[in-house]
Amino acid sequence: MAKSRSAPTLDDVAKMAGVSTATVSRCLNSPDRVVKATRERVQSAVDALGYTPNFAARVMAAKRSFTIGAIIPTMENAIFARGLQAFQEELHQRGYTLLVSSSAYKPEIEEEQIRTLIARGADGLLLIGHDRDPEIYDFLDQRNIPALVAWSYLPDSKLPSVGFDNRAAMFDLASHIIGLGHTRIGVISARVDGNDRARLRVQGIREAVADRGLQANNLTVIETSYEIENGAKAFSDLMNAATPPTAILCGNDVLAVGALRQAQKMGLDVPSDVSITGFDDIELARIVSPALTTVHVPHREMGHKAALQLIEMVENQTAGTGEQLATRIVNRPSLGKPASG
């Protein structure tokens, strides 16, 4: 096994360059405060030694970590992966590193992760959605840690948010579908408990139903967890009812794809026997056949803007204004008019 030579320190560099540690530190952090000749001498010592600053020491002394923490429900979901990728790219661009944890959709894990990330000196936090124990907000407040919510925009929330209006997006889609003549609506939603995004989407549908004068009993909502198979199961439950829906709105594309496959398995044609719609517009939505009508969410833009906003909050001690992003309905063949009248 290789002998481990421990990493060179600031002191080593200082000695080699014949200057004080303060000067070396300045060369690294504010080069303009050091005269060119010195800077070059220091630089060559750094190169010769292969010096890399020790992060922990730097954080401790500077009380800044250039680290941003993000806690997402899961990386396995393309929507988070994509937004997070854009978020990380922008962070990296601006000299920050990303610390990621996933909470597996469990509030208590999320809370623990928040504490961990803060203890690790995260300068700011990215959180998904608004629903969480108020205690957490107090904690963030008390510690004065900038935090931003993504994937859900709410104008008057505790934390500023960069995202879209889940309720309005689903309201529009549902209105459009009802406008097509559908009168019996099925909904396959993700679990709404502790998930404002899912809850608001369902609420948008309910409001559209009321708005269009449909009876509430024409609406059936099933809640299930995030897996293709659950979408399939929910679909067959919905279609086996006495008077099955003519359109099924799914809370996300993955559930919709599950429904779609189940339709095929049951010999039902989409959209002539039943229409199916998704939400998110992930790649999958374009690729299945029939392709899914869905709501397009600008995931990359969201990640990107969230990064900019959070960095702004961290660097200038500002409160963060949040930003609402537009979504749009993407019409594809999985949605049609209901059969007959």
Add this chain to the structure above:
Amino acid sequence: MAKSRSAPTLDDVAKMAGVSTATVSRCLNSPDRVVKATRERVQSAVDALGYTPNFAARVMAAKRSFTIGAIIPTMENAIFARGLQAFQEELHQRGYTLLVSSSAYKPEIEEEQIRTLIARGADGLLLIGHDRDPEIYDFLDQRNIPALVAWSYLPDSKLPSVGFDNRAAMFDLASHIIGLGHTRIGVISARVDGNDRARLRVQGIREAVADRGLQANNLTVIETSYEIENGAKAFSDLMNAATPPTAILCGNDVLAVGALRQAQKMGLDVPSDVSITGFDDIELARIVSPALTTVHVPHREMGHKAALQLIEMVENQTAGTGEQLATRIVNRPSLGKPASG
């Protein structure tokens, strides 16, 4: 804006509990070295103050960070996202935190990320694939940082690896396809430069072709980058040749899905006009129609085992033995016998 009360320190706890900082530290790190009464007194002070240890200080003093760094090409690819998720879960289980960076498939970015993660005190590193500048291996060696490679198993590599034999897996698939009677083979590969996984997959195909006595000119290989559209483009290039292939092997499922869609667009039936296969067995492979014949890779198992192995290397200063995981061919309708003779 809330007054920022700065975080309570070990000292605060010690004072409140009427003990020394050493005792508080011991309560937290090796509780059995402290008598029960004291431990309880300290614990209540911790609770009352809402104390969380400062990570940077701890790292600096203990020279251990309980952080593992991972550098993956991109989070947007389901295969990495899934493996990484499993990796993170196992890490979390064992009290480690994951620091993630993505290199966007660029070696120079990867190198920079490696240095950054090490400077941040990562106790160990997870890297994807074996191809990289030897200098990096020297650096890792010199600093004595345990590192493990995943997604590619090689018995005699610089670093231990947990993964599968890309060459053999593709050799088997190609042999199977040739055994079905295909004689003109097209390959749509990811860029092989700096990517041993892609390179070895192509090599596996070449070896199978030679092994089965096919002329090398019956094999056409196109290299392209990772996007559905590129798979489509490569497919049409391949099929517009004078004597188009009867089977097209793709280096991954995403490229294969692109090829599949292009086939539909060109009015070609799969598999009767042309067979298409993928690699990875991501969800997409099951969902497209016809479903893709592909090579199943145990991504979650890989992430899980990589975590265990890396932790073992970190905690016991061992070299790491690596582990080869099995892949298997998943037969689905996108592969058939060639038309006519």
Add this chain to the structure above:
DNA sequence: ATTTTTAATGTAAGCGCTTACAAATGACGT
């Protein structure tokens, strides 16, 4: 040429924790 102002560098005090070592306490054997 001398004083004032400004720029460049050095000195040294922490940042919050861990841990080697020392000290104190108590249990035990003789």
Add this chain to the structure above:
DNA sequence: ACGTCATTTGTAAGCGCTTACATTAAAAAT
């Protein structure tokens, strides 16, 4: 009773960096 040994706790020295402040050198102003 005393000394021995084990257990529990305290003391204090760093870990590698940043930065307020002191010092020195150089430039500008007189």
